[in-house]
Amino acid sequence: MFSVNRTVKGPNELRRLNRSSDLRSIEPMIFRDPEWDFMRPSERDELLGIVYSLLVKRAKEKIPFYAELYKGVDVSRLASMEDIMNLPVLRKESTLHSNGLREAIRESKEVLKPVDVKGTSVWTTTGSTGMTQIPVHYAEPWDFDIENYAVARIWDSLGISPEDNVYDCYNPAHPGGFMFPGVCRIVGASHRFKPPEFSVEDTARELREWYNGRSPFTVLLAVPSSTGDPLGRKGTNLKTLLDESMDVFGGHGINKLFLIGSGITSELIERIEGELHGIKGSGGYGTAEHRPLAYSPVNGDAGRVCKYNQQHLTFGPHYVFLGRDQGDRVAPIFTPGEEGEVYTIGLRYGTPLILYKTGDMATIITDNCSCGRTTPVIGNIRRLDPEEIAGVGCRYD
Numbered sequence: 001m002f003s004v005n006r007t008v009k010g011p012n013e014l015r016r017l018n019r020s021s022d023l024r025s026i027e028p029m030i031f032r033d034p035e036w037d038f039m040r041p042s043e044r045d046e047l048l049g050i051v052y053s054l055l056v057k058r059a060k061e062k063i064p065f066y067a068e069l070y071k072g073v074d075v076s077r078l079a080s081m082e083d084i085m086n087l088p089v090l091r092k093e094s095t096l097h098s099n100g101l102r103e104a105i106r107e108s109k110e111v112l113k114p115v116d117v118k119g120t121s122v123w124t125t126t127g128s129t130g131m132t133q134i135p136v137h138y139a140e141p142w143d144f145d146i147e148n149y150a151v152a153r154i155w156d157s158l159g160i161s162p163e164d165n166v167y168d169c170y171n172p173a174h175p176g177g178f179m180f181p182g183v184c185r186i187v188g189a190s191h192r193f194k195p196p197e198f199s200v201e202d203t204a205r206e207l208r209e210w211y212n213g214r215s216p217f218t219v220l221l222a223v224p225s226s227t228g229d230p231l232g233r234k235g236t237n238l239k240t241l242l243d244e245s246m247d248v249f250g251g252h253g254i255n256k257l258f259l260i261g262s263g264i265t266s267e268l269i270e271r272i273e274g275e276l277h278g279i280k281g282s283g284g285y286g287t288a289e290h291r292p293l294a295y296s297p298v299n300g301d302a303g304r305v306c307k308y309n310q311q312h313l314t315f316g317p318h319y320v321f322l323g324r325d326q327g328d329r330v331a332p333i334f335t336p337g338e339e340g341e342v343y344t345i346g347l348r349y350g351t352p353l354i355l356y357k358t359g360d361m362a363t364i365i366t367d368n369c370s371c372g373r374t375t376p377v378i379g380n381i382r383r384l385d386p387e388e389i390a391g392v393g394c395r396y397d
């Protein structure tokens, strides 16, 4: 089912870490191991508890904002996931209980930059009008590699392989445009960007030329799912592309889809299942701060829960959970049917975001999906400001 070479080091490799380990001694490729999605949750937590204990210790030592946030915390005693989950919440806005990120950044742009990291790539959160954007420092190449290997793990489950030729609809000029070429290098697939100025007709013509040529595209990547998204934007998306160029799908043409955006409409799912026989699809959820957070295989066994915009949480390198803000702490939510806020722990040698309140809301659908993954499935992912919501790649046409 999975193409990962089993001699590649997996999650258990983390057991060799000790209190003085450098995070970057973790080999990014361990996050490609499918074991992360299928292992016992308690074992997964045990392994990630080791990693995040190092992360918190480093954050307090090297990042001024965390030195302040964890003032009363003895970070040398942290060891388990339970310890980590008891730390103070990291918020964008200040409250009675803690200084928010936006306020801290207004005081100093460097407040989230580790003092021992020199050159970094900086991404900022999308931020709506008037809000202070949050700069996230990436220490290259490790910070990018750990995320790329985790996305490669999702692609492995879709069957994307070195035989594939990927057509990437992400705008290369946007921040993060480099991500998917990096993932293609990991899985060994060929890659080409759709020129950003292309209309849907131009895109259809290019796909058809390659379909009739020597190397047809087999994977359609990062295409917004449809004009049915809440933003109602038009342009090149899966629906308009299907209308323009059904002939390049299936057969030796496009047989895998990786969708981004705010969700796949039920109309489009019916079309994928009715017209695109044998085509495998997946949708992803991520934010400007962390990728990948969750993903959803679209096709497959009708009894499987992880479809129709219901997504399995992704653990390793990051940690995602739903919770309720209790002021000084967050209470995690595990019960199916309950809605909560999406929190993340972002593993990064540059700026980590630890117990970070993303601003998104979601509902636990099940913690026992029939596909065998041991990760919870969430659904109804939403953000109060739809302008800010992001898929993996966060792009709309």
Ligand SMILES: [Zn+2]
Pocket (backbone or CB within 6 Å): 304, 305, 306, 312, 369, 370, 371, 372, 373
């Ligand atoms: Zn599942």
